[in-house]
Amino acid sequence: MEVVRVGFIGAGSMANAVHYPSVAECPFTVIESICDLRADRLHATADRYAVPKEKRYTDYRKMLEREELDAVYVIMPPMGLAPIVIDCLQAGKNVFIEKPPGCNADDAWAMAEEADRWKLKTMVGFNRRFSAVYRYAKRKIAESGGISSAVAEFHKDMLGSGPYYGMSILTTDIIHAVDVLRDLLGEPVTVEARVLSHWEKWMHSHNLFYALITFQGGRCGVLLANRTAGSRYERFEVHGRGISAYIRAPEMAEIFRQGAEGQVVKGSELTGTDDTRITYGYRDENFHFLECIVRDQMPMTHFADAARTMELVERIESFGTVL
Numbered sequence: 001m002e003v004v005r006v007g008f009i010g011a012g013s014m015a016n017a018v019h020y021p022s023v024a025e026c027p028f029t030v031i032e033s034i035c036d037l038r039a040d041r042l043h044a045t046a047d048r049y050a051v052p053k054e055k056r057y058t059d060y061r062k063m064l065e066r067e068e069l070d071a072v073y074v075i076m077p078p079m080g081l082a083p084i085v086i087d088c089l090q091a092g093k094n095v096f097i098e099k100p101p102g103c104n105a106d107d108a109w110a111m112a113e114e115a116d117r118w119k120l121k122t123m124v125g126f127n128r129r130f131s132a133v134y135r136y137a138k139r140k141i142a143e144s145g146g147i148s149s150a151v152a153e154f155h156k157d158m159l160g161s162g163p164y165y166g167m168s169i170l171t172t173d174i175i176h177a178v179d180v181l182r183d184l185l186g187e188p189v190t191v192e193a194r195v196l197s198h199w200e201k202w203m204h205s206h207n208l209f210y211a212l213i214t215f216q217g218g219r220c221g222v223l224l225a226n227r228t229a230g231s232r233y234e235r236f237e238v239h240g241r242g243i244s245a246y247i248r249a250p251e252m253a254e255i256f257r258q259g260a261e262g263q264v265v266k267g268s269e270l271t272g273t274d275d276t277r278i279t280y281g282y283r284d285e286n287f288h289f290l291e292c293i294v295r296d297q298m299p300m301t302h303f304a305d306a307a308r309t310m311e312l313v314e315r316i317e318s319f320g321t322v323l
C-alpha cells in the first residue's frame with residue numbers, strides 16, 4: 001500500500017484541532033472524503049483540506065459504499081459511536097476513534113470483537129501514551145530494570161459544570177489517567193477505590209475518584225482525581241529500580257537516579273516545538289496508527305486494549321456511592 005486513503009466521520013472541534021492536521025501532515029496519507037451531519041462543519045473542513053464536493057457526505061453509509069478507503073476516523077461523542085464503528089469494520093475499514101471507546105466496556109468489546117473478526121487495525125486516541133516527555137521517562141525507567149509503582153493524578157476545575165455528555169467523568173475524561181496506569185503497570189488484579197461526590201451532589205455525578213490497584217507481578221498503582229479542584233493539574237509519577245520520574249505532560253518530566261543529580265526534560269526540547277498537538281502526542285498517535293496500517297502491525301492502543309482500560313474504569317466506578 002503506497003498511500004493510505006482516509007475518510008473522516010466527524011468534522012467537530014477535536015477532529016479539527018488535532019486529527020485532520022496530523023493526517024494531512026503524514027507524508028503517505030491522503031484525506032479522501034469527509035462526512036458530518038452538519039453541513040457548515042462539513043464544508044468548512046472539506047474546504048480547508050481541499051476535499052472535492054463529490055466526496056463530501058452527510059450520510060456515512062453512502063461514504064462507505066462509494067469511497068475506496070483504507071481507514072476511517074470516527075471522531076464523535078461516545079453515544080451512538082459503536083454502531084457506526086461496527087458498520088465501518090463490516091465495510092472492511094481500519095478504524096481510529098477518540099476516547100472513550102463507546103459508552104461502556106460492552107460497547108468497547110463489541111467493537112474489538114468485530115475488528116478481530118475482520119482482522120482490521122484499530123486504535124483509540126489515548127494521546128498521553130504518545131506525549132514526548134512521557135515516552136522519554138518511561139523508556140529511561142524501563143532501561144533501568146522495569147517499573148514497580150506509579151501514581152496517575154488528573155484534577156480539573158469543573159465545579160458547577162457537570163459531567164461531559166451526561167456520562168461518568170471517569171469514563172469520559174479521567175480514563176486517560178486509568179489508561180496510563182495500565183500502560184505502565186500491566187493488567188490489574190485487585191482494585192480498592194473511593195468514588196464520591198462533594199459540593200455538587202445535586203448533579204447526581206461523582207467528582208472524587210481515588211483508587212489503589214495491584215497489578216500482575218505485584219506492581220502497585222494509585223489514581224487520584226478531583227474534579228472540583230482549583231485548576232487543571234495532570235501528573236504521572238513512575239518508580240523503577242533506583243530511578244523515579246515525575247511527569248507533567250506535555251511540558252516536562254523530572255528524572256531522578258539514586259545518588260545522582262536530577263534531570264529535567266522538556267517537551268518543547270524533545271520535539272522542537274511548543275505546539276501541544278505535537279508535544280502532547282496527538283500527531284504521533286495518528287502517525288502510529290497510519291504506520292501500523294502500512295506495516296501490517298496492530299496499533300498499541302487497539303480496541304481490545306482499550307476495552308481492558310474501560311473494564312478497569314468500571315471496576316473503579318463500581319465503588320461509587322449511590323447518588
Ligand SMILES: NC(=O)c1ccc[n+]([C@@H]2O[C@H](COP(=O)([O-])OP(=O)(O)OC[C@H]3O[C@@H](n4cnc5c(N)ncnc54)[C@H](O)[C@@H]3O)[C@@H](O)[C@H]2O)c1
Nearest residue numbers: 010011012013014015035036037038075076077078098099
Ligand atoms: N483525547 C483527548 O484529549 C480529547 C479531548 C477532547 C475530546 N475528545 C473526544 O473527542 C470526541 C469528539 O469530541 P468533540 O468535542 O470534537 O465533538 P464535537 O461535537 O465537536 O464533534 C463531533 C462531530 O461529529 C458529528 N457527528 C455526530 N454524529 C455523526 C454521524 N452519525 N455522522 C456524521 N457526523 C456525526 C457532529 O455533527 C459533530 O460535528 C469525544 O469522544 C471526546 O471525548 C478527546
